[in-house]
Amino acid sequence: GAVVSQHPSWVICKSGTSVKIECRSLDFQATTMFWYRQFPKQSLMLMATSNEGSKATYEQGVEKDKFLINHASLTLSTLTVTSAHPEDSSFYICSAPLDKQETQYFGPGTRLLVL
Amino acid sequence: QKEVEQDPGPLSVPEGAIVSLNCTYSNSAFQYFMWYRQYSRKGPELLMYTYSSGNKEDGRFTAQVDKSSKYISLFIRDSQPSDSATYLCAMRGAAGNKLTFGGGTRVLVKP
Numbered sequence: 391g392a393v394v395s396q397h398p399s400w401v402i403c404k405s406g407t408s409v410k411i412e413c414r415s416l417d418f419q420a421t422t423m424f425w426y427r428q429f430p431k432q433s434l435m436l437m438a439t440s441n442e443g444s445k446a447t448y449e450q451g452v453e454k455d456k457f458l459i460n461h462a463s464l465t466l467s468t469l470t471v472t473s474a475h476p477e478d479s480s481f482y483i484c485s486a487p488l489d490k491q492e493t494q495y496f497g498p499g500t501r502l503l504v505l
Numbered sequence: 506q507k508e509v510e511q512d513p514g515p516l517s518v519p520e521g522a523i524v525s526l527n528c529t530y531s532n533s534a535f536q537y538f539m540w541y542r543q544y545s546r547k548g549p550e551l552l553m554y555t556y557s558s559g560n561k562e563d564g565r566f567t568a569q570v571d572k573s574s575k576y577i578s579l580f581i582r583d584s585q586p587s588d589s590a591t592y593l594c595a596m597r598g599a600a601g602n603k604l605t606f607g608g609g610t611r612v613l614v615k616p
Contacts, residue, residue, distance in 0.1 A: 422602055422603070424604075424613070426605070431611075432608070432609075433606045433609050434549070434593070434606050436604075439602075481546070482551070487602045492559045493537075493539055493551055493554045494551075494595075494602065494604060495540070495549040495551060496550070496551075497548050498542075498547055498548045499547060499548045500547065
């Protein structure tokens with residue numbers, strides 16, 4: 391299957407700082423990528439759809455100024471958590487569909503802990 | 506009511522048994538159905554993908570879709586302790602790529 395990577399795999403930061411998470415499609419190009427958030431023992435919650443060369447589309451209730459998304463190339467999307475607070479601590483996962491395929495491939499996730 | 510319902514479990518079975526998982530959904534527009542396996546602190550891994558109604562088999566895994574009943578299933582034969590994980594069903598309609606997930610079922614296969 392297709393490979394999606396994320397970096398970093400885990401990060402600890404102080405409250406008030408910003409954290410950037412990268413999502414890369416390693417062996418295919420992705421005009422669209424998705425960002426999810428997952429709390430312990432819960433399912434994935436879609437945060438936003440990242441579109442290459444245009445603005446991201448955010449789900450209801452997700453603050454676009456808080457979670458900045460940039461999709462500058464066909465293989466890279468970044469999620470920046472700005473002014474992070476302890477309640478932003480979570481598992482962040484990205485995914486990307488192969489061109490003209492109906493399935494999505496997920497990255498390994500990034501665990502964020504805000505102190 | 507959630508669009509996709511999935512029993513959270515945990516579902517505990519002895520090694521070698523058949524694991525039976527299912528999801529029900531309410532949106533008749535869903536046409537693509539997927540099952541993902543997620544180990545703790547890892548990203549979901551695609552197991553099976555099915556379009557519309559029917560069965561699909563891949564090794565020890567069998568996926569079934571019954572659109573008339575809005576019900577999908579995943580069966581795991583000859584279960585192994587390494588199958589212990591959370592299994593997520595996901596589905597989408599014909600347009601767009603956005604997936605709707607079930608809540609996940611935690612499975613524990615005991616040696």
